[in-house]
Amino acid sequence: MLFDLTEVLSGENKVIQREIPLELNAITYQQEEFPIVAKTPVSLTVTHVGKKEVLIEAEAKVTVRIPCDRCLADVGKVFHLNISRGFDLQVEGETRRRELDECSFLDGFQLDVDLMIFNEIILNWPMKVLCREDCRGICRKCGKNLNEGACDCDMTELDPRMAKILDIFNNSR
Structure with missing residues (x-):
C-alpha cells in the first residue's frame, strides 16, 4: 500500500499516525515463496522534522510459514518489526538511493509500506529455522x-x- 508523505510535509513538526493494512500475502526469498499466515496492521508514524526531512516509524507483527531446516515441518516464524528511519526528501531519486542506502520503498513522496515491511523481514530472516531445538x-x-x-x-x-x-x-x- 502506498502512503503519500505530502500531507505530513504541509506543516513544521507535523505528526501523522495511521494504521495501514498490510497487503503482503507471501514472502519470496531465495527462489521460494513463503506464505504469510498472520499479520497485524502496520502502525505508522510519520514526523516532519524540518525542511523536507521526515522520520518514519513503523511497527508490525508478521507470521511467515517456513519449513524446518531438518525435518521440513511447517514452522510459524513470528517477526516483530520495529522500524525507525529518517529521510531527506530534498535529495532526488538515484542520489537518494545511493546516499541513504534505500531499497526503493520510497519513491518521490510515496512510501510503499508493503515493500518497507518486506525489506525488514528479509533483513531479519533467520539463518536456520527449526521446529524445535532438539529436532531430529x-x-x-x-x-x-x-x-x-x-x-x-x-x-x-x-x-x-x-x-x-x-x-x-x-x-x-
Missing part, C-alpha cells in the same frame, strides 16, 4: 520424520566415503 530431522533412507518416532532402517551401514579410513584402522590392528 528425517531418516536418510526412508524419509520418515524422526521426531514422530524411530524408523526400522539399518543405520549401522558406514558412509562409503569413510570406508578407506576404516580399512586403515583395521589393517593397523
